[in-house]
Amino acid sequence: MPELRDKEGMYVHPALDRMIDTQGWLCPIQADKRVDGAFYSPAQDIVVLPMKEQFNIGNTPEEIYRGGMEFYSTMLHEISHSTMTPERLNREMGGRFGDPKYAREELVAELTAAMISHSMGFDSKVTDNSAAYLDSWISVLKQEPKFIVSVMADVNKSSEMILDHVDKQRLALNEQPYLTKNDPFAPLGENEEVPFKNAAIVKTKSGDYAIRASYDGVELGLKKVSKDTAKTYFQLTDYKDKAAFLNMTAHKTFEPELANLKRTQAVGAKMSI
Structure with a gap:
């Protein structure tokens, strides 16, 4: 197992860090243990993320900095999955890896992560990775690109739910919220x-x-x-x-x-x- 670096030089998003530290999301977020991958467990209703340090794999200051963005982008993808439960946004849960229902949910999660990452000003190379990921799932669905339009309503709902909770953290930090409706000014x-x-x-x-x-x-x-x-x-x-x-x-x-x-x-x- 490769040696784990520290978080020095990685991009920092205080509101997302606070969401993890205070467990300010709708379900628990685990990000303090070294694990092989990120996932959301519907059965346990928990988001599991690798440690942020595991994303510190770059060779240049720019790559190390971008590694922090990759961590948060991964976090946003997984917490988007957690919005699909019946008591939240009630999206149809996907079946097995590779089938259309699974692929559709992956589209919703990645589009949500890409949309929020863009609003947060993440590096374009991070969002480029999202675009490549989306292309792979569109090919699985064997649909026209316009199929994306059919999932945008779910993406918008998921994005708003997440940003609502991010804004609570930003307000607690005396930062301006992302959503106008949450801005007292x-x-x-x-x-x-x-x-x-x-x-x-x-x-x-x-x-x-x-x-x-x-x-x-x-x-x-x-x-x-x-x-x-x-x-x-x-x-x-x-x-x-x-x-x-x-x-x-x-x-x-x-x-x-x-x-x-x-x-x-x-x-x-x-x-x-």
């Missing part, structure tokens, strides 16, 4: 209130604290907030909690400016009629 719907933009609580040169923000495209300037307000904001660790507190503070602090802005907009609307 994303624009709201047509019938919802316009959100603040570029909002932040900052320390001024005098040592005081102030909040800045824009609203509906209008800069509201900089207004002083109490030290306790600033302290509370900076002590919050959850991304959504911080966003909610900042939004509440902006509403309270800029209440006079918002009232004037809404009056001005109302007058303008009447004049344009």
Whole structure:
């Protein structure tokens, strides 16, 4: 058995690492034992992955770095398989290796992994490997390439379920989520209130604290907030909690400016009629 290298120089994805460390997925993920291959076991409802170090087989810094991406891509493929159970996305489970049902599920898993890997900015050579893998399964199915279209609905559902859980880890790390629906700073719907933009609580040169923000495209300037307000904001660790507190503070602090802005907009609307 070849000597196991360390993870030095390999690509790191903190949210996916945290998903493993905290067991933040829908089923257990085992990635701390040296094994020969990756798989999802429907019977045990567990994802088993080789150790990340086992993907460190490159000879150059670029290859070593890309090995980290290969690990996460493999992880995404296997957790996509775990979304097929009846209580999750209820896809038809494949039969034996090589039959059409098995091949279709492989297409769903690899397309899901490729789609998410692309959104995460993985190296094109990693996604090229996915393309070659997909070609092999299309040939097994003996279908036209347009067959891929028929599985895209399942791929989209699987990708969204996975990214929902990745976003929970990203929010816990104070990182921006991948899905707009999970972003507390994303624009709201047509019938919802316009959100603040570029909002932040900052320390001024005098040592005081102030909040800045824009609203509906209008800069509201900089207004002083109490030290306790600033302290509370900076002590919050959850991304959504911080966003909610900042939004509440902006509403309270800029209440006079918002009232004037809404009056001005109302007058303008009447004049344009």
